[in-house]
Amino acid sequence: MNLRADFPLLANDPGLHYLDSAATSQKPKVVLEAIRDFYETSNANPHRGAYALSVRATERYHQSRFRIARFLGVKDSDCLIFTRGTTEALNLVVASWGRANISRGDEIVITALDHHANFVPWQQLALEKHAKLRVCELTADGRLDLDCLRGLLTPKTKVVAFNHVSNALGTINPVDEIVRLVRSNTYAITVCDGAQSAPHFPVSFDSLGVDFYAFSGHKMLGPMGLGGLIGKRELLEKMPPYQTGGDMIEFVGDERTTWNVLPYKFEAGTPNAADAVGLAAAVDYLDRIGMDRVLEHERSLMSTAQRRLESIDGLEIYGPLPSARSGVLSFTMSDVHPHDLATILDGEGVCIRAGHHCAQPLMRRLKVVATARASFYVYNDERDIDALVSGIMKAREIFGYVPT
Amino acid sequence: MSDPLTEARRSRPENSAEVAALYQEIILDHYRRPRNKGALEKADATIEMRNPLCGDEIALQVAFNGDGVSDLKFSGRGCSISQASASMMTQLVKGKSTEEINAIRKQFRDLMLGNAPDADDSRLGSLRALSGVARFPARVKCALLAWNALESALAERAS
Numbered sequence: 001m002n003l004r005a006d007f008p009l010l011a012n013d014p015g016l017h018y019l020d021s022a023a024t025s026q027k028p029k030v031v032l033e034a035i036r037d038f039y040e041t042s043n044a045n046p047h048r049g050a051y052a053l054s055v056r057a058t059e060r061y062h063q064s065r066f067r068i069a070r071f072l073g074v075k076d077s078d079c080l081i082f083t084r085g086t087t088e089a090l091n092l093v094v095a096s097w098g099r100a101n102i103s104r105g106d107e108i109v110i111t112a113l114d115h116h117a118n119f120v121p122w123q124q125l126a127l128e129k130h131a132k133l134r135v136c137e138l139t140a141d142g143r144l145d146l147d148c149l150r151g152l153l154t155p156k157t158k159v160v161a162f163n164h165v166s167n168a169l170g171t172i173n174p175v176d177e178i179v180r181l182v183r184s185n186t187y188a189i190t191v192c193d194g195a196q197s198a199p200h201f202p203v204s205f206d207s208l209g210v211d212f213y214a215f216s217g218h219k220m221l222g223p224m225g226l227g228g229l230i231g232k233r234e235l236l237e238k239m240p241p242y243q244t245g246g247d248m249i250e251f252v253g254d255e256r257t258t259w260n261v262l263p264y265k266f267e268a269g270t271p272n273a274a275d276a277v278g279l280a281a282a283v284d285y286l287d288r289i290g291m292d293r294v295l296e297h298e299r300s301l302m303s304t305a306q307r308r309l310e311s312i313d314g315l316e317i318y319g320p321l322p323s324a325r326s327g328v329l330s331f332t333m334s335d336v337h338p339h340d341l342a343t344i345l346d347g348e349g350v351c352i353r354a355g356h357h358c359a360q361p362l363m364r365r366l367k368v369v370a371t372a373r374a375s376f377y378v379y380n381d382e383r384d385i386d387a388l389v390s391g392i393m394k395a396r397e398i399f400g401y402v403p404t
Numbered sequence: 405m406s407d408p409l410t411e412a413r414r415s416r417p418e419n420s421a422e423v424a425a426l427y428q429e430i431i432l433d434h435y436r437r438p439r440n441k442g443a444l445e446k447a448d449a450t451i452e453m454r455n456p457l458c459g460d461e462i463a464l465q466v467a468f469n470g471d472g473v474s475d476l477k478f479s480g481r482g483c484s485i486s487q488a489s490a491s492m493m494t495q496l497v498k499g500k501s502t503e504e505i506n507a508i509r510k511q512f513r514d515l516m517l518g519n520a521p522d523a524d525d526s527r528l529g530s531l532r533a534l535s536g537v538a539r540f541p542a543r544v545k546c547a548l549l550a551w552n553a554l555e556s557a558l559a560e561r562a563s
Contacts, residue, residue, distance in 0.1 A: 335436075337483035339458045340427075343540060347423030356459040369459040369481045394420065398427045399484075 001289070001297050003379050008032070010379055017350040017387040022167050022196060022328050022375035024218050027282075031221055034281035038274045046273050047247055047264075061273040064280035065263070071283040072215070073204025074230050078262040081229045081236075082276060086195040087117040089214035089229035090161075092266065093191055094121040096239045097212075098159070104130040107156040109188070111136040111144055112365050113166045113173070116358040118193040118214075122161055136162070138365060142169045142319040146177060153185040160188050164197035164213075168357035168373065169319030170328025172197075179209040189235065195219055195227075199377070200298060200326050202291040205230045221286065221378075222279035226272050236262055243268040286378075294378055298327035301376045305329055305385045312392060314401055318371060327376035330357075333392060336399045338372040344398060345391040352388070426536040427484065435484035440477045440494035449557040455545050460486045464553040468561055472501040478550060485534070485543050490550035492530050502558060509551055516544045 004010045006028040010018060018026060044054040046061045069077035083089040098121075102108065108122050112135055126133040134152045139145050144162065153160070160182045165172050175192060182188050189211040197203055199220035205213050212235075216227040241248055241259055245268035250258040259265045286294065302322045306329065309315055314334035319325055333341055338354035345352055353373040356363045363369060374388055447465035454461045460482030467475040476498060478490045497505045512531055518538040525532055537547045 339460070339483035339543070339546065340485070343426070343543060344420075344423050347420040355457060360459070363459065369461070398424060399432065 001293070001378065002381070003028075003289075004381070006030070006285075007379050013349075015349040017348075017380075017384040019374040019376065019380065019384055019388060020351045020353050021199075021219070021377035021380075022170075022373065023353055024224065025199065025221050025377055026379060027223065028221055028285050030285055031223065031278050031281045035223060035274050035278040038277040042277075043274070045270055047271075057273055060277050061271055064273075064276035067280040068228070068276070068283055069230075071287065072198060072213075072230065073202075073206050073208075075206055076233055079231055079233050079236060081231070081263045081266040082271060083214075083227050083229055084225055084272075085216040085218065085227035086193060086214045089212075089227060090118050090191070090193060091121050092229055092242045093212050093214075093231075094125050096242045096266075097189070097235065098122070098125045099129075100240055102126075102129045102131050102158055105156060106131040106158045107134055107152075107154060108132070109134045109136060109149070109152050109157055109160045111149075111162045112138050112361050113142075113144060113169070113171060114161065114163055114359070114361070115167050115193060115195070116360070117195075118161050118163060118191070119361060122159070131158075132156075135361065138362075141321075142166070142171050142366075143324065144171075144173055144178070146174075146181065149178065150181055150185070153182065153188070155186065157182075157186040157188045159191060160186075161191040161193070163193040163195070164203075165194075165200070165326045165328075166319070166359070166362075167196050167328070168359040168362050168371070169330050170196075170325035170375075171319055172324055172326055175208055175210065183209075196326060196328070199286075201295040211235055217275065217279040217282065220279075221282035223275040226275035226279055229266075233262065236266070239266075241268070242266050245269050247271070289378060297378060298376050301380055301382070301385065302327055302329065304382060305374065305376070305388070308385060308389050309392070312389070312396075314396070315392065318366060318368075329374045329376075330371045331373075332368060332371055333395060334399075334401055336395050336401075338370045340399070341372045341392070341395050344395040345388070348387055348391040348394065350384075350387050350391045422536075422539060426540065428533045428536070430530055430533045431484060431488040434488035434491040438478075438487055438491040440491065440498070441479060442477050443479060444475060444477050449560050451553040451556045451560070453549055453553045453556070455482070455486070455549055457542075457545065458483065460546060460549055462486070462490060462549055462553055464490075464550060464557060466554070466557040466561075471503075472499065473497055473505060474499065476554075478553075482549070483543075483546050485537060486546040486549045489531070489534060489547045492534075493550050493554065496529055496531060497554065502562075505554070505558065509555060512551060513548065516547050 007026045042056045044057045046058040069080045136149045137145050191212045192210040194213045194215045198215040213230045218224040248268040306322045318330040342354035355370050444465040448468045449466045452463045462480035464478045
């Protein structure tokens with residue numbers, strides 16, 4: 001797979017080795033062109049104008065929703081609500097469903113693998129409502145401990161929130177098993193953070209079985225500022241609005257207001273139509289490659305990277321074996337702090353992430369302050385791994401690594 | 405508008421030599437064998453600070469006498485830049501007056517922010533080894549972490 005030429009930023013800078021796609025992906029030319037085309041041919045406020053241009057804007061916005069819903073296996077596309085991204089989608093669930101359904105003494109289960117975006121909103125809701133927050137612990141190799149989860153589930157459990165794939169370790173969580181456990185022991189809803197799964201392998205919301213699924217377009221070749229929440233219709237119908245304002249109303253009286261239907265009830269204000277068009281172009285691009293091939297490509301890069309990094313003396317890799325991981329490799333290198341490693345790699349044109357990856361609860365459990373993280377996507381190839389390895393060797397040299 | 409190639413390359417260090425120059429031996433030495441690391445038996449001020457970006461953390465303890473700092477120690481975890489900066493700082497400011505410390509602090513900050521390249525910086529002593537950090541905006545906060553803690557300690561005392 002050689003797609004580098006499709007990505008202007010990478011094509012313009014042959015010496016750059018971008019290994020931070022878990023943070024955000026690069027954008028192919030077709031996506032940038034689709035956004036430009038929207039503004040050049042269809043720009044007007046959707047749902048507002050009685051003129052042809054506004055109708056065109058509205059249609060392109062709707063077509064994008066159908067397209068993205070099809071990509072994510074959602075038959076009922078009204079149940080796909082556009083948000084700014086995963087963070088806003090999760091906050092929507094907490095603010096709307098959570099405020100209406102959580103009360104004193106209820107229990108909320110989250111996991112030690114969660115990103116702050118699926119951790120902090122629930123923690124704050126629990127504080128506000130005097131509910132109990134329970135954290136599912138991990139196995140030694142960085143997978144969710146399902147026995148621990150089973151033990152946390154009680155008749156008081158109202159929500160179980162978890163991620164499909166850990167952004168910090170790459171662990172792929174067994175959604176089927178989690179949903180089965182939750183269903184057979186509680187009446188709780190399940191909330192799945194899909195920011196790291198939707199970009200990397202085939203996902204079908206309808207067969208996943210979770211009640212809510214959140215995703216970010218910018219991690220799957222789309223523009224920044226557009227993602228979504230997918231929810232079960234029966235839950236979304238009953239939920240109060242998240243934000244109020246234009247477009248989300250049916251009738252506004254002086255005393256009270258009635259709400260528009262799904263998905264508009266949750267999309268107050270002018271929608272981000274141009275970026276929805278951009279994301280639709282991104283999923284077209286991904287489908288042309290084929291999500292099975294995306295997965296296969298990352299798997300192959302991961303096993304090569306794992307093999308080569310494992311052979312470096314003093315280097316420790318976190319998380320389960322590559323077969324249970326998505327395209328994320330989290331590691332530390334003896335006494336070279338991840339932040340120093342990232343600076344030295346930067347000098348070699350290699351972009352990696354260093355830090356806590358917005359997962360401080362996880363870092364505490366791993367007993368590290370930070371890790372270095374390399375993550376892979378469709379445009380990466382073995383040359384990126386070569387550059388990563390030689391950068392790590394350079395860091396060892398600078399820091400005068402002495403084998404213990 | 406410049407061409408995209410130049411634009412893309414401007415954002416990263418020109419070459420690996422610049423990175424190698426950042427990691428001078430004295431910095432690595434302070435990182436490996438930090439001076440004044442630990443806790444004071446009796447501290448007048450204890451300040452904890454974190455760099456939320458990378459998780460670096462520092463706890464700085466300061467003892468005052470008369471108009472100055474009589475002793476100080478730090479603990480915490482972080483990268484070579486934050487640890488070396490803290491270590492050198494404790495060596496340099498111990499026994500100095502608040503006024504002297506504030507002058508050094510300001511000069512070091514200017515050095516990090518790239519504001520004072522030709523001023524006489526002899527009073528910064530070994531801290532001058534950190535001057536390369538100014539070329540790495542993402543790392544300036546690491547170098548300033550201990551100094552911000554010291555600033556808070558001095559402010560706490562003044563109030």
